[in-house]
Structure formats: structure tokens, C-alpha cells
Amino acid sequence: MSIGSGDLDEFMDGVRRRSPGETEFHQAVQEVAATILPYIADKPAYRDAMILERMTEPDRTISFRVTWQDDAGNVRVNRGYRVQFNNSIGPYKGGIRFHPSVTQSVLKFLGFEQTFKNSLTQLPMGGGKGGADFNPKGKSNAEIMRFCQAFMTELVKYVGPDIDVPAGDIGVGGREIGFMFGQYKRTTNRFNGVLTGKGREFGGSLLRPEATGYGAVYMLEDMLHTKNDAIEGKKAIISGSGNVATHAAEKIIHRGGTVLTLSDSAGFIYDKDGITLERLQWIKDLKEKRRGRISEYATEFGAEYHEGLQPWSIPCDVALPCATQNEINGEEAATLIKNGCIAVSEGANMPTTIDGINHYLSARILYAPSKAANAGGVATSGLEMSQNAAHISWKEEELSKLLRDIMHNIHAACVEYGSEKGGYVDYMKGANIAGFRKVADAMLAFGAI
Numbered sequence: 001m002s003i004g005s006g007d008l009d010e011f012m013d014g015v016r017r018r019s020p021g022e023t024e025f026h027q028a029v030q031e032v033a034a035t036i037l038p039y040i041a042d043k044p045a046y047r048d049a050m051i052l053e054r055m056t057e058p059d060r061t062i063s064f065r066v067t068w069q070d071d072a073g074n075v076r077v078n079r080g081y082r083v084q085f086n087n088s089i090g091p092y093k094g095g096i097r098f099h100p101s102v103t104q105s106v107l108k109f110l111g112f113e114q115t116f117k118n119s120l121t122q123l124p125m126g127g128g129k130g131g132a133d134f135n136p137k138g139k140s141n142a143e144i145m146r147f148c149q150a151f152m153t154e155l156v157k158y159v160g161p162d163i164d165v166p167a168g169d170i171g172v173g174g175r176e177i178g179f180m181f182g183q184y185k186r187t188t189n190r191f192n193g194v195l196t197g198k199g200r201e202f203g204g205s206l207l208r209p210e211a212t213g214y215g216a217v218y219m220l221e222d223m224l225h226t227k228n229d230a231i232e233g234k235k236a237i238i239s240g241s242g243n244v245a246t247h248a249a250e251k252i253i254h255r256g257g258t259v260l261t262l263s264d265s266a267g268f269i270y271d272k273d274g275i276t277l278e279r280l281q282w283i284k285d286l287k288e289k290r291r292g293r294i295s296e297y298a299t300e301f302g303a304e305y306h307e308g309l310q311p312w313s314i315p316c317d318v319a320l321p322c323a324t325q326n327e328i329n330g331e332e333a334a335t336l337i338k339n340g341c342i343a344v345s346e347g348a349n350m351p352t353t354i355d356g357i358n359h360y361l362s363a364r365i366l367y368a369p370s371k372a373a374n375a376g377g378v379a380t381s382g383l384e385m386s387q388n389a390a391h392i393s394w395k396e397e398e399l400s401k402l403l404r405d406i407m408h409n410i411h412a413a414c415v416e417y418g419s420e421k422g423g424y425v426d427y428m429k430g431a432n433i434a435g436f437r438k439v440a441d442a443m444l445a446f447g448a449i
């Protein structure tokens with residue numbers, strides 16, 4: 001039996017019927033189903049057990065009210081969520097996002113992607129995601145603390161080191177994880193690895209802050225190696241200026257590449273000479289300590305600032321979208337390719353629209369989809385879980401080698417399942433199939449549950 005686009009349409013009709021209006025979730029499922037449906041066409045065990053239908057329905061979605069008080073004493077209300085997507089190969093694992101754009105659809109797309117990503121790491125982690133429509137911008141430290149405490153007061157009922165282990169994502173970094181871990185400890189009287197991305201003093205892993213951005217560059221490096229090419233001498237454009245973007249930039253510079261751009265939601269900076277490590281440290285301080293805007297870089301160092309725009313029109317060799325979902329559409333992908341971009345490694349989750357991905361694939365450029373390219377972060381979270389469970393802490397050299405090996409293995413899995421006649425590697429297809437197999441086989445073993 002062969003499955004053509006008619007089967008994809010029929011499958012997607014079912015997804016849309018069950019989850020009306022959840023456009024980000026539909027998009028993430030469609031990208032996966034387009035490669036998995038042909039893969040399982042001649043594998044009746046998966047089809048008879050309705051594995052893909054079950055994998056596209058979360059185990060459960062929890063939503064709750066978060067009530068907190070701002071500094072002026074006003075009572076404020078937000079909505080919190082935890083989507084526990086799939087725990088077939090390990091406890092639910094995935095970040096928490098605080099951003100006004102958070103909806104159930106956004107968290108379902110992220111939890112769905114996370115299930116495949118975590119499988120690709122080869123570590124025992126299921127998929128989940130959480131967050132709130134809370135806007136951290138402009139909030140005082142005390143307001144952030146009260147919000148995190150209120151959020152965890154409800155979340156505590158659903159998480160645990162063998163149940164569900166959240167971490168950071170957009171708007172949630174070391175400060176927020178500290179506040180949430182403190183509240184977890186206070187309410188449960190337990191000290192354990194319920195969250196990852198913790199401070200070093202209380203069980204956090206070395207290299208976790210760097211891991212996502214570094215991992216995305218390692219994936220880029222492995223892709224370039226297949227063409228006997230390297231990062232050295234390459235011009236890179238990067239979006240975002242948060243955790244993932246700044247560490248991706250750092251590793252590009254370590255490898256002898258030039259980083260031309262970084263951005264935030266208000267615009268991008270273009271430093272023609274390349275952002276140096278010293279200037280990058282200035283940006284990290286700006287974002288983490290002073291919570292300032294990227295435009296301040298242009299004033300400080302005399303670089304160009306393009307208000308309200310994204311960096312995709314700047315000619316480059318390689319691009320790393322590291323801000324948010326759907327930040328590159330079809331037109332922008334076409335512009336990248338026209339300007340000579342040979343490789344895209346996605347630090348952000350689902351930063352390219354389906355139209356944009358189709359441009360990469362038809363131009364046959366090197367394209368690492370987010371679930372493969374940014375898996376280094378959650379992989380290092382998995383290593384943090386192991387250290388916490390064993391009450392040990394590994395040295396930076398050990399972790400660095402483990403992260404490098406995990407990214408090599410993910411690259412190899414993409415090549416194994418994504419190689420096509422003529423030698424082109426469809427990394428998206430490879431990542432989807434490699435991620436699917438482990439979860440699907442575990443689900444088969446459990447029977448109809």
C-alpha cells in the first residue's frame with residue numbers, strides 16, 4: 001500500500017477536527033506526518049496499532065489559573081499550562097515558556113516536537129512542554145518571583161523527577177528556574193531533580209546554559225563536514241539574542257566563523273566586522289542583567305540597527321534562526337538561498353514555515369530541523385537528571401564530550417534515515433523517522449493504552 005498526499009489530507013483532517021484552530025500544532029504535525037505516513041505505509045504493525053494517531057494526541061493537557069500580585073498591589077491573573085505529551089520512553093521532559101503569545105496550540109506543537117527530539121537524543125526522556133501567557137518584560141525581580149511561585153504552587157501537583165521534569169525556554173532562564181525550584185522545595189519538602197537548568201549550587205549541570213546554542217553549531221559543523229567544508233571563514237546570520245542565540249554565536253566565533261547579526265523582537269543589529277567575544281559578553285550582560293534592548297548595541301559600538309526587521313536579507317553563508325517559531329517564511333527562505341546561504345541550523349523550535357522548508361529542500365541546501373539541531377539543550381538536561389539521580393556532578397570536559405557525541409549521533413541518525421538517491425540528505429525526514437521509531441516501538445510494546 002502506498003500513502004500519497006490524499007492520505008496526508010485525510011490524516012490532517014482528523015487532527016484539525018480534534019484540535020480546531022490550533023494552527024501551530026497542525027503545522028508541527030503536518031511536517032512530521034508528511035514523512036512518517038510514507039514510512040509506515042508498508043509497516044502494518046504501526047498502522048494497525050494507530051501509532052501516529054496516538055502520538056499526535058497528548059496524554060493530557062493541564063491548564064490552570066495563576067493569580068499573583070504586582071508591585072502596586074494589583075491582583076493579576078494569567079493562564080498556566082503543562083502539556084504532558086508522551087511518556088513512552090521516559091518521564092515527560094521539556095521547557096516552560098513565559099511569553100504573551102503562549103496558547104494551548106503553541107505548547108502542544110512544542111510538546112509534540114519535544115517527544116521526537118528527546119527520542120533522538122537516545123536518553124530516556126518523554127515529551128512535554130509548559131508555560132504561561134505571562135509577559136516578563138518590564139516586570140521587577142519581585143514580580144517575577146511572585147509569578148514563578150504562584151505558577152509552581154499549581155504545577156507542583158503534576159511534576160516530579162520520575163513524572164515530569166520541566167526546564168527553561170523563552171522567558172524562563174536561570175533566575176526563573178531558581179524561583180520555581182525554591183517554591184517546589186518549600187511546598188514539597190523535597191530536594192530532587194524536578195527541574196533542569198538549575199543553578200550550579202543546587203544541582204545544576206555545567207554546560208546546560210551553553211548546550212542548545214553550542215549543539216546547533218555542532219550540527220551545522222557535522223553537516224558541513226559531509227561536504228568537506230567547515231565553519232571557519234563562514235559568515236553567519238543569527239536571530240534572537242537570548243540563551244540560544246548568544247551561545248550559538250559564541251561557538252561560531254570559537255570555530256573561526258563571523259557572526260554578522262543578532263536580533264530581538266524590536267529589530268536586528270548588523271555588525272559588518274563581526275561580533276567579537278568581548279562584544280558578545282556585553283550583549284549577555286545587557287540581556288541577562290540589565291534586561292535591555294539589542295538596539296543599545298548599535299549605539300554602544302556603532303553598528304547598524306534595523307528597527308522592526310529580521311536579519312534574513314543580509315547575505316551570508318550560514319543561518320541560525322534562534323528566536324521563535326515561524327520567523328522565516330517562504331519568501332525569506334528564498335532570499336537566504338538567493339544570497340548564497342548553503343546551510344540552515346535551527347536553534348529555535350519550528351522557526352521556518354512549511355513553505356520555507358520546501359524552499360530549502362528544493363534548493364538542496366543543508367538544512368537541520370529544530371528537533372535535531374537544538375536537541376543539545378534537552379540532552380544536557382537529561383545529563384543533569386542523571387547527575388541528580390546519582391547525587392554526582394560531572395566535570396565540564398566530560399559533559400562537553402558527551403554533548404559533542406550526542407550531536408554526532410543525532411547527525412548520523414538523520415543521515416541513516418534521511419539519505420536519498422544521489423546522496424542528498426533530507427535531515428527533516430531523517431530526524432522524524434529516527435525520532436519516531438523508538439517511541440513507536442515502545443508504544444507497541446505497551447499494547448493498546
Ligand code: NDP
Pocket residue numbers: 099101168169170171172173212240241242243244245263264265266322323324325347348349374375377378
Ligand atoms: P530567550 O528568552 O533567552 O530569548 C528569546 C529571544 O528571541 C529574545 O531575543 C527575544 O526577543 C526573541 N523573541 C522571542 N519571541 C519573539 C517573537 N515573537 N518575535 C521576535 N523575537 C522573539 O529564549 P531562548 O533563547 O531560550 O529560546 C529561543 C528559541 O530556542 C525558542 O524557540 C525556544 O523554544 C528554543 N529552544 C530553547 C532551548 C533552551 O535550552 N533554552 C532549547 C531548545 C530550543 P525579546 O527579548 O525582544 O522578546
Ligand code: 2IT
Pocket residue numbers: 093094095096114117165166167168169196349374375377378379381
Ligand atoms: O525546546 C527545548 O528543547 C527546551 N526548551 C529545553 C527542554 C529541556 O527540558 O531542557
